[in-house]
Amino acid sequence: MANTYSQISIHAVFAVKGRENAITKIWRDELHKYISGIITGNGAKSLAVGGWKDHVHVFFGMPVTTSIADFMSIVKANSSKWINEQGFVKGKFQWQSGYGAFSYSRSQRNQVINYIMNQEEHHKSKTFKEEYLKMLSDFEIEYDSKYLFEFID
Numbered sequence: 765m766a767n768t769y770s771q772i773s774i775h776a777v778f779a780v781k782g783r784e785n786a787i788t789k790i791w792r793d794e795l796h797k798y799i800s801g802i803i804t805g806n807g808a809k810s811l812a813v814g815g816w817k818d819h820v821h822v823f824f825g826m827p828v829t830t831s832i833a834d835f836m837s838i839v840k841a842n843s844s845k846w847i848n849e850q851g852f853v854k855g856k857f858q859w860q861s862g863y864g865a866f867s868y869s870r871s872q873r874n875q876v877i878n879y880i881m882n883q884e885e886h887h888k889s890k891t892f893k894e895e896y897l898k899m900l901s902d903f904e905i906e907y908d909s910k911y912l913f914e915f916i917d
């Protein structure tokens with residue numbers, strides 16, 4: 765798109781349907797690399813992809829040619845299809861509907877990248893629910909708890 769420029773960094777989070785610990789260490793890195801490829805292949809700049817057993821964080825430079833909703837739909841649909849094609853899980857793998865999306869300034873990029881790339885260490889002391897609720901709180905996002913991810917305590 766001629767004469768259209770932007771610098772919009774988005775940190776998005778999405779979770780495994782049923783909150784299963786389905787993303788195992790054996791193939792987690794492959795998944796993150798695949799998702800990074802989806803992001804890049806759809807016109808965005810992949811800055812970091814990481815996560816844990818039951819959720820994924822993606823951080824990317826948002827393309828000007830699409831909406832966050834459309835972009836996240838592409839990422840989630842293509843990654844779940846790939847997981848199913850690879851046979852990494854018994855039965856059908858799915859992501860929960862929805863996602864959280866948070867914008868950051870360029871000066872915050874390294875901090876967000878480090879946070880995403882250290883998810884294993886982070887989740888030794890904090891659950892995904894605690895992490896996600898803190899993100900919503902930090903960004904002053906009002907929410908209805910009935911529309912949050914399915915959390916298993």
